[in-house]
Amino acid sequence: MGFLKVEGLTKVYDNGVVALDNVSFTVERGEFLGVIGLSGSGKSTLLRCVNRLVEPSSGRVILDGIDVTALDVPSLRAERRRIGMVFQHFNLVKRKSVLVNVLTGSLARQGTIASVLGSFSAEDRAKAMQCLEIVGLADRARVRASELSGGQQQRVAIARSLMQGPDLLLADEPVASLDPATSHSVMDHLERANKELGQTILCNLHFLSLVRRYTTRVIALKGGELAFEGRPEEIDEDWFKRIYGEQAREVGIE
């Protein structure tokens, strides 16, 4: 079956760089899939091809039976409502309040004029506050996003994605610019979205310790190609060297 099917996905950038080379894999509903590989191995491109922030060169992405790669622009927008995304650099609108940032998760449901005027319904505002409560930042709702720490900003980004209420969540190095303690708090929130809300998660990660702790399955990219697919505990010394190169040594995050 497969909730998300990626088939022969290839991305060649305009400068000739082959970021993804014929990548195929399947994700079942409710999985927490880790994506690992060196920087530049195509992890970010892979995630961005799923919601077509990056247009794939060839291949297909099928989400719940719908071929995302074949959609025209309006249908793509409608489909993106089901696909949340969290970024390494949080990508909040820094000059807007935390609450407005969370509310942007609902933009696809709002009318254009209403959203430009900033008039969100009382229900939406209440829901946004609930999402902030989940990530423990309800008391910071009125503060400008730029005033929060990195970990708090990432939690606002997660609240934004909760507001959107997706079936599939793409997390692109969500903890790569955070310290170890905050990393775990952010990863815990992703885990709750996965377990309690049933969101299927694709998460790019650098640290194998986080992969082992949080993911249910893992794929590895090397030079744009799929190099490994299996359970996290199957990545032994041998596989590690194959994915990251002979010189690599594992560092942990506790």
Add this chain to the structure above:
Amino acid sequence: MKESETETTKPAAGASDRPTTAVTFAARIERAARGARVRAVLLDFLLVWYAVGGGLFWARWTFNGPAPPWERPESIGSSGHLVLAAVALVLALLWSRSRLSPGRMITWSTHPLLKADAPRPEGGWWRTVHGILVLAILAETVALGWKITEIDLVSLFSSEGLAGAGRIFGALFRPEFGILPLVLEKMIETIYIALVATVVAVPIAFLLSFFGAKNLMSGNRRSLAVYGAVRFSTNLMRSIEPVLWAIIFTVWVSFGPFAGMLALLVHSVASLVKLYSEQVESIDAGPVEAIEATGANRVQMVWYAVVPQIVLPYLGFTIYRWDINVRMATIIGLVGGGGVGELLMQYLGLAKYGEVGMIVVVITAVVWALDYASAKVREAIA
């Protein structure tokens, strides 16, 4: 020699060993090189044309002397120019055969796909014959500059010249305070011309700026065409000096402040679109990605991801623009665009330098005050 064999050996073809990708990439390099060769010939042609033509004119001036201002200057005529261009074209075609010609060096080293392939001669390009030729052309420019601007240190420091300068400076430093009320009234007119032009220009430029930002418009061919049209037309409008616009509008709506305001308006829209668009192009793309990923539409994306990032810089640019417009409004007055400049022109025509001095004092004071205020405001909102 089979084509596919040579092309798969190219290291630039990327990590993939799949021949299809490699071949298409090599084909793209080939196509890029064809276009670059044409541009290189064009660049070399311009350079040679300038060098040969400049040499010709320099020789004419040196041996015949410059034409006196009251005589119609001689030209080499259209046939002369055609011969010159033809000679330059032949020389440029010959020069461009070398991979080290300046045109080829420039096109190759600036093209993203050909950069890796650009030649790097040992000891630096400037040490080659080609580099030395270009240095010679630069030296020619210095010699031409001296000739063309008719630099004449004798008349600058002659006693008659200095006496004239003394008369005008003396009068300027004894301003005629009797006309101060009139000057102030006209100065207010000038400030309003600048203000109205700025206020009307801002919303127009604000809307156009999103269509003139490449990062927002590179989605498809149609939007790219709109981007090109906006950038091209505003660049054209901007390259026409405000004084020229003022002359156009004095013919259109006759002399006075309205013509001056329209001239500033056109120029302000064009300049602000450029500044605004460049600001849009330099925003952090992260929020754009994030808002797009939620399924928001284009208008929502611009409003939530772009506008918050540009509001403050826009304000700064706008205040700065008003500041520039006040200065330009005085200049525009000189050609009949109303305000204090018009007054200045009248007294200048009557050689009443005391009155001119008064006007200059007021303009200087206002411009200085505005400059100071706009710097303070921009500092405060940054």
